Amino acid sequence: MPTLNHAHPPHTAAWLPLRPWLTELLARERRLAIYGVALLALLLPLALAWGIDERLLRGANVWIKPIKFTLSIAVLALTTAWFVGHLPAAQRQSRAIDRVVWLLIAAGSFELAYITLQAALGQASHYNVADAWHAAMYTLMGIGAMVLTATQPLLAWQLYRHPDTRRPAAYRLAVLLGLVLTFAFGAGVGMLLGDRQPPDGGATLPLLGWVLDGGDLRPAHFVGIHAGQLLPLIGLAAAALAGRFARPAIWAATLAYATLFAALVAWGLGARP
Numbered sequence: 599m600p601t602l603n604h605a606h607p608p609h610t611a612a613w614l615p616l617r618p619w620l621t622e623l624l625a626r627e628r629r630l631a632i633y634g635v636a637l638l639a640l641l642l643p644l645a646l647a648w649g650i651d652e653r654l655l656r657g658a659n660v661w662i663k664p665i666k667f668t669l670s671i672a673v674l675a676l677t678t679a680w681f682v683g684h685l686p687a688a689q690r691q692s693r694a695i696d697r698v699v700w701l702l703i704a705a706g707s708f709e710l711a712y713i714t715l716q717a718a719l720g721q722a723s724h725y726n727v728a729d730a731w732h733a734a735m736y737t738l739m740g741i742g743a744m745v746l747t748a749t750q751p752l753l754a755w756q757l758y759r760h761p762d763t764r765r766p767a768a769y770r771l772a773v774l775l776g777l778v779l780t781f782a783f784g785a786g787v788g789m790l791l792g793d794r795q796p797p798d799g800g801a802t803l804p805l806l807g808w809v810l811d812g813g814d815l816r817p818a819h820f821v822g823i824h825a826g827q828l829l830p831l832i833g834l835a836a837a838a839l840a841g842r843f844a845r846p847a848i849w850a851a852t853l854a855y856a857t858l859f860a861a862l863v864a865w866g867l868g869a870r871p
Contacts, residue, residue: 623676626683627690629699634675637668637710644668644714653720656798658807660717663724666806667713670823671706674746677827678702681753681773689760698749698756705745712739725795740792747784750777750826768844772833775852776826783822783859790867791815815866821859829855 623631648661678698682690689695712735716723727733754777761770796807796814808816829852836847 622683623679627679627695627699630675630679630682630702633703633706634672634679637672637675637706640668641665641672647717655717655720655722657802660720662805662807664710664714664717668710671710671746673824673827675702675706677830678749678753681757681777681830684757684762684765684770684773685760686762689756692756694752694756698753701745701752702749705742705749708742709739709746740788743788744785747781747788747823750780754778766833766837766844768840768848769830769833769837771845772836772848772851773826773830775848776829776833779825779829779852779855780823783825783856784819785822787815787819787822787859787863787866790863791819794867812865812868815863818859818862818866821855821862825855 620631620635623634644661644665648659648665651659651661653660682695682698685695713723716726723739724736727736754774757770757777758774794815796816797809797811802809806816806820808814829848832851833848836844836851840847
């Protein structure tokens with residue numbers, strides 16, 4: 599009498615996750631996975647504060663900025679944990695990865711703590727240099743943001759030195775490019791933003807608050823700091839669909855991404871009509 603074979607199928611695509619997302623993230627880099635999930639949980643009380651606190655700062659509710667930054671850093675932590683999982687098991691325990699993990703957690707926590715404190719006080723965190731204390735904290739925020747994005751090329755270097763050849767080459771290339779450009783684009787436009795406050799008034803994008811009339815660098819900053827999530831997604835698609843043209847497709851996509859970023863920087867630096 600024939601019996602059913604319950605054996606697991608061979609790992610024909612070992613780079614695809616086979617377990618639930620959270621379990622997989624915990625296995626890849628437990629500290630960043632817990633940190634990212636904790637930040638996602640923090641969104642609930644922040645959203646409640648937004649719902650009951652009607653105070654405005656430059657036309658926006660005081661709690662919108664903490665919500666945006668919490669979500670952004672949570673995504674950064676979770677995707678970093680995911681990419682750490684591309685390293686050999688022994689390398690995940692290395693001092694280099696420890697530095698990436700603790701720099702991200704320390705810098706991200708500092709940024710969020712100060713932004714949330716200022717929201718609770720009804721005061722600005724960014725561009726607030728009204729006295730020595732706020733000027734010093736704003737400078738430290740800039741340093742923290744630089745450290746936060748610098749964790750990504752540090753991870754890229756480890757992935758370059760210890761590649762997992764089971765994963766498609768085009769996808770690995772997209773991950774490396776995305777992590778490096780997160781720092782190059784994100785930190786680069788961040789320095790421009792440091793002394794260039796977004797304009798007041800005019801049409802704005804709901805929730806994000808970006809000014810749609812020009813002169814606002816925040817869209818360029820968004821595109822820059824999220825290269826590490828968007829380019830790897832393009833890499834996954836190219837690896838699955840483009841066959842032997844996958845690597846050229848990644849380079850073409852990166853060029854298009856850089857062109858979009860440059861256009862948004864020019865738009866943000868331009869004068870409003």
